[in-house]
Amino acid sequence: MRFSRTSKALGMMAIAALALTGCGGGGATSGSTNAAGNSSKVILADGSEPQRPLMPADTNEVGGGKVIELMFAGLVSYDPSGKPVNELAESIEGKDAQHYTIKLKKDQKFTNGEAITAKTFVDSWNFGAAAKNAQLSGAFFESIKGYDEASAEGSKVETMSGLKVVDDLTFTVELKQPESDWPLRLGYSAFVPVPSGALKDPKGFGEKPVGNGPYKMADGGWQHNVQIQLVPNPEYNGPRKAKNAGVTFKIFQNDDAAYQDLLSNNLDVLQTIPTSALKNFKSDLGDRTIDKPYAGNQTIALPEYLPEWSGEAGKLRRQAISMAMNREEITKVIFNGARKPAKDFTAPVLDGYSDSIKGSENLNFDAAKAKDLWAKADAIQKWDANKTFTIAYNADKGGHKAWVEAVVNQLKNNLGIKVEGKPYATFKEARNDATAKTLTGSIRAGWQADYPSLYNFLGPIYKTGAGSNDAQYANPEFDKAISDGLKASSVSEGNAAMNKAQEILLQDLPAIPLWYQVSQGGWSDQVTNVDYAWNGVPLYYNITGK
Amino acid sequence: MAWYILRRFLQLVPVFLGATLLVYFLVFSLPGDPIVALFGDKPVNEAVAAQLRAQYNLDQPFWIQYLLYLKSIFTFDLGLDFTGREIATVLGEVFPVTARLAVMALIFEAVFGIVFGLIAGLRKGKLFDATVLVASLIVIGIPIFVLGFLLQFFIGVQLGWAKPTVSSAATVQDLILPAMVLGLGSFAYVLRLTRTSVIENMSADYVRTATAKGLSRGRVVRVHILRNSLIPVVTFLGADLGSLMGGAIVTEGIFNVPGVGNRLYRAVTSGEGPTVVSIVTVLVLIYCVSNLLVDLLYAWLDPRIRYDS
Numbered sequence: 001m002r003f004s005r006t007s008k009a010l011g012m013m014a015i016a017a018l019a020l021t022g023c024g025g026g027g028a029t030s031g032s033t034n035a036a037g038n039s040s041k042v043i044l045a046d047g048s049e050p051q052r053p054l055m056p057a058d059t060n061e062v063g064g065g066k067v068i069e070l071m072f073a074g075l076v077s078y079d080p081s082g083k084p085v086n087e088l089a090e091s092i093e094g095k096d097a098q099h100y101t102i103k104l105k106k107d108q109k110f111t112n113g114e115a116i117t118a119k120t121f122v123d124s125w126n127f128g129a130a131a132k133n134a135q136l137s138g139a140f141f142e143s144i145k146g147y148d149e150a151s152a153e154g155s156k157v158e159t160m161s162g163l164k165v166v167d168d169l170t171f172t173v174e175l176k177q178p179e180s181d182w183p184l185r186l187g188y189s190a191f192v193p194v195p196s197g198a199l200k201d202p203k204g205f206g207e208k209p210v211g212n213g214p215y216k217m218a219d220g221g222w223q224h225n226v227q228i229q230l231v232p233n234p235e236y237n238g239p240r241k242a243k244n245a246g247v248t249f250k251i252f253q254n255d256d257a258a259y260q261d262l263l264s265n266n267l268d269v270l271q272t273i274p275t276s277a278l279k280n281f282k283s284d285l286g287d288r289t290i291d292k293p294y295a296g297n298q299t300i301a302l303p304e305y306l307p308e309w310s311g312e313a314g315k316l317r318r319q320a321i322s323m324a325m326n327r328e329e330i331t332k333v334i335f336n337g338a339r340k341p342a343k344d345f346t347a348p349v350l351d352g353y354s355d356s357i358k359g360s361e362n363l364n365f366d367a368a369k370a371k372d373l374w375a376k377a378d379a380i381q382k383w384d385a386n387k388t389f390t391i392a393y394n395a396d397k398g399g400h401k402a403w404v405e406a407v408v409n410q411l412k413n414n415l416g417i418k419v420e421g422k423p424y425a426t427f428k429e430a431r432n433d434a435t436a437k438t439l440t441g442s443i444r445a446g447w448q449a450d451y452p453s454l455y456n457f458l459g460p461i462y463k464t465g466a467g468s469n470d471a472q473y474a475n476p477e478f479d480k481a482i483s484d485g486l487k488a489s490s491v492s493e494g495n496a497a498m499n500k501a502q503e504i505l506l507q508d509l510p511a512i513p514l515w516y517q518v519s520q521g522g523w524s525d526q527v528t529n530v531d532y533a534w535n536g537v538p539l540y541y542n543i544t545g546k
Numbered sequence: 547m548a549w550y551i552l553r554r555f556l557q558l559v560p561v562f563l564g565a566t567l568l569v570y571f572l573v574f575s576l577p578g579d580p581i582v583a584l585f586g587d588k589p590v591n592e593a594v595a596a597q598l599r600a601q602y603n604l605d606q607p608f609w610i611q612y613l614l615y616l617k618s619i620f621t622f623d624l625g626l627d628f629t630g631r632e633i634a635t636v637l638g639e640v641f642p643v644t645a646r647l648a649v650m651a652l653i654f655e656a657v658f659g660i661v662f663g664l665i666a667g668l669r670k671g672k673l674f675d676a677t678v679l680v681a682s683l684i685v686i687g688i689p690i691f692v693l694g695f696l697l698q699f700f701i702g703v704q705l706g707w708a709k710p711t712v713s714s715a716a717t718v719q720d721l722i723l724p725a726m727v728l729g730l731g732s733f734a735y736v737l738r739l740t741r742t743s744v745i746e747n748m749s750a751d752y753v754r755t756a757t758a759k760g761l762s763r764g765r766v767v768r769v770h771i772l773r774n775s776l777i778p779v780v781t782f783l784g785a786d787l788g789s790l791m792g793g794a795i796v797t798e799g800i801f802n803v804p805g806v807g808n809r810l811y812r813a814v815t816s817g818e819g820p821t822v823v824s825i826v827t828v829l830v831l832i833y834c835v836s837n838l839l840v841d842l843l844y845a846w847l848d849p850r851i852r853y854d855s
Contacts, residue, residue: 131593253799
């Protein structure tokens with residue numbers, strides 16, 4: 001106690017000294033002692049160095065994604081609950097879930113003054129899809145007719161035949177097949193328009209992107225490895241208007257340093273509390289924390305190319321493993337409630353989510369039944385007692401070791417087999433084995449939604465031959481159920497069909513759903529109005545000073 | 547003398563080639579495909595991946611990749627990192643920061659190490675000596691990251707004397723705390739080295755002679771004891787500058803210093819071979835040059851040492 005009084009006094013002295021010498025971090029922390037909802041505050045948030053130049057279609061990770069999301073506005077954006085609302089789109093109309101007509105709002109501009117027309121969109125999307133531009137998120141355009149020709153290796157085709165400009169503000173899109181949830185995708189950052197200069201010089205543009213979103217980049221705003229400074233775009237008139245004087249992403253190499261900064265008001269918002277602070281962040285920060293589920297989940301994928309997981313015996317074994325783990329206990333003990341036990345393959349924040357799909361009882365803990373199922377599988381195909389069941393994970397980030405160990409112990413105790421965690425030194429090594437189909441056991445997998453749709457959690461992962469199908473799951477019945485859902489005429493009908501498809505998955509369990517992700521973040525006492533979006537990212541534009 | 551320096555510089559050539567080859571090979575043999583990792587959990591688009599591999603020469607066999615890299619060095623065009631920036635620009639950004647940090651750490655450990663070591667040596671066996679010895683033992687015993695987190699928490703968060711992390715400009719003021727942490731381990735060594743050396747020299751014949759001929763205590767200490775005691779210390783400090791720069795990864799991580807260590811860590815984890823090799827090569831060169839400077843300093847400190855022939 002004696003200590004804290006001195007420290008306060010010294011802290012005040014230090015603040016006074018900093019104010020006097022003008023060293024307040026580049027003027028980022030301006031007067032913040034006003035009443036609630038101070039809009040003159042620059043929000044200091046944590047970020048990471050973007051992996052690639054800041055081109056929307058080339059950005060597929062959080063560090064760059066957060067910046068792109070604030071700097072660009074697409075046809076639609078998602079509201080906090082994940083519902084799409086129009087930004088640049090006047091209307092998006094689809095007749096048969098395959099042919100869409102998109103009308104744009106009038107007089108929309110980039111911050112450099114260039115007008116945004118139908119041609120801007122078509123050119124931007126063609127650029128993102130064409131193989132020669134090597135954009136990481138190019139596959140987001142795969143549903144559009146002509147994508148295959150444009151994206152083939154070494155292809156000379158630079159446009160997709162499914163995109164047609166009708167007039168200045170109208171263009172049409174033809175998809176390869178009906179996809180009722182396609183309009184939901186349009187809020188993803190790969191679909192935003194980019195100015196014509198970006199297409200001529202993507203590298204230069206990636207350094208100093210020019211967008212049309214609620215924020216624009218400050219002059220020399222991207223100081224590499226240090227910070228990215230965004231200031232409000234006064235001309236922006238969409239639903240995400242900035243309520244503060246800017247957002248500065250301070251780049252951190254490790255979350256622990258960011259947490260110390262948060263504790264000393266050197267940082268305003270920390271998106272994710274580091275694992276090391278999960279036990280005491282609530283006592284450190286009081287009511288300045290958030291626990292909010294977002295559209296992400298964690299699973300264990302069981303590759304069907306391994307004989308022990310294939311066929312009828314494999315199916316029984318997968319069910320046995322699923323029932324042999326106590327998800328409630330792990331989410332409580334290991335994660336302090338920062339995860340919620342899974343009841344399906346998607347996430348609870350999504351429109352159409354249901355926690356009582358037929359077959360979801362296969363995700364409940366039932367040790368006796370698990371033993372029973374395992375014995376039944378043994379009757380068909382004997383499990384070699386010397387064989388070790390492995391759960392692979394990457395040890396470099398994400399803090400997976402603790403829960404993998406917990407699952408290992410539960411499986412050992414409840415099934416009486418040999419189980420081990422198998423750490424990969426790096427994420428890239430783990431991905432390599434997963435994509436090369438050379439896994440020797442199960443692997444932890446996770447999915448974070450790109451756009452708020454049930455399909456996004458099912459199609460890209462479990463459809464036969466899908467890109468992220470680590471388990472190599474192939475079930476024509478499931479494929480058909482999914483494609484039926486995509487043909488549905490309305491979103492709610494589509495959702496019902498997706499949940500029907502999930503019934504198949506819950507029996508087959510190509511991957512075992514573990515839990516849903518929950519964002520746990522915190523903020524300093526300098527800011528207020530902090531809330532998180534459906535995807536676990538803070539709504540930076542809403543944050544104000546106190 | 548000039549010949550000696552020239553010879554030493556020629557020796558840098560094989561060191562340079564060996565270091566680049568070795569490091570390039572190590573990065574090359576890291577498991578996992580860096581381009582696949584760029585896609586994260588998302589499906590890998592083979593056409594895009596192939597294009598990127600070609601752009602970064604990752605589709606070539608090891609020797610070709612290495613030779614292409616050497617060529618890029620001699621044409622002064624190191625190429626681009628994954629963020630699409632000139633590696634040379636990246637080096638130009640991170641090295642000044644880490645150099646500032648390392649030099650500050652070096653000054654810290656040299657000044658405090660030598661002063662405390664000298665006093666402890668002159669008062670051998672007294673209370674000050676004993677205290678300093680125990681304290682330095684503790685500092686040597688505790689790993690640097692523990693000290694880093696402790697100081698960050700108490701000085702940065704609890705007392706608020708300094709910011710827990712470095713600001714965007716990484717000014718000298720910001721770097722005081724990280725530099726202390728970085729220099730703390732070596733500080734203890736410098737202190738102990740100076741102390742031992744001083745104690746040894748105090749009983750040397752020339753010190754007794756100097757005292758006997760009536761020189762003041764201050765002059766004896768400064769000119770006869772201290773100067774002679776500095777030889778091993780200078781060797782240590784010189785070699786330490788190189789390791790401070792390379793070894794700053796932990797400290798830079800704790801205090802979020804945007805320097806060499808941070809960039810190197812990211813380059814290693816993402817498998818950016820050319821970036822890793824370029825950074826490490828510059829570190830190796832700094833190490834070699836600082837060693838050369840140390841050898842030259844010997845001659846100044848101890849006139850008995852000559853570099854002729």
